[in-house]
Amino acid sequence: MPNILECHNITKNFSGLKALNDVSLSVEEGKIVSLIGPNGAGKTTLFNCITGIFRPSSGRIILNKKNRNIHLSPPHIVARAGVARTFQNIRLFANMSVLENVMSGSFTRTGEGLFDIVFNTPAFRKAEAKITEKSIELLKFTGLSDKLYEIGSNLSYGDQRRLEISRALALEPKILLLDEPAAGMNAVETANLIELIRKIRESGVTIFLIEHDMKVVMSLSDKVVVLNYGEKITEGAPSEVQKNKKVIEAYLGEVRA
Secondary structure, X not given: OOEEEEEEEEEEEEOOEEEEEEEEEEEEOOOEEEEEOOOOOOXXXXXXXXXXXXXXXXXXXXXXXXXXXXXXXXXXXXXXXXXEEOOOOOOOOOOOEHHHXXXXXXXXHOOOOHHHHHOOOHXXXXXXXXXXXXXXXXXXHHXXXXXXXXXXHHOOHHXXXXXXXXXXXXXXXXXXXXXXXXXXXXXXXXXXHHHHHHHHHHOOOEEEEEOOOHHHHHHHOXXXXXXXXXXXXXXXXXXXXXXXXXXXXHHHOOOOO
């Protein structure tokens, strides 16, 4: 399969601090790729560069077979191009219902403008009806269809994570970036998350995730990329990466005889 995402020689500086240094990697279409490394390794910084929150100091980010450069694009353009993400800290509309949260993601895909929204035109009402139907189907897919009208902040922690993923999927992404989706979850929630991620991949969405839970990484990943101090130290199959001396040293400190 072709690569859906390519990062070429990405460097990101913050006032003299080099958060990323010449990082290159690729994500193959239809695969699950995990990005791992110690705290402060630059993982979320790379996600922020990919999604347009940060602009790389140098390097290129290319999306899909059309060789579309997205490293200079703002977040809303990157999202429309087919890249959606979740965040390490859950970012829901806390006072909106589960359904409204997901619908908010879908509205970025409509062609209606401010005039249609303000004056509630027939075109807007038709679009809203389609979005409502689509959002309900999506919540069935992610297992939240019994909580459509609950307020987002009232959900359990695991369900809030699931809702954030649902909202990201409402963008109809080609690739979904998940930033530590299992953080704070108990064993049952984590098992359900793994099942959901596999289901999303089976639906045709490529997955690129940051994760510290190695059970999640090893059970899901087709490929693992490892960062340390802003540099890529290795990549490969999970079984290869977990035996790599540089990876062991990055997590546990230098191994001495």
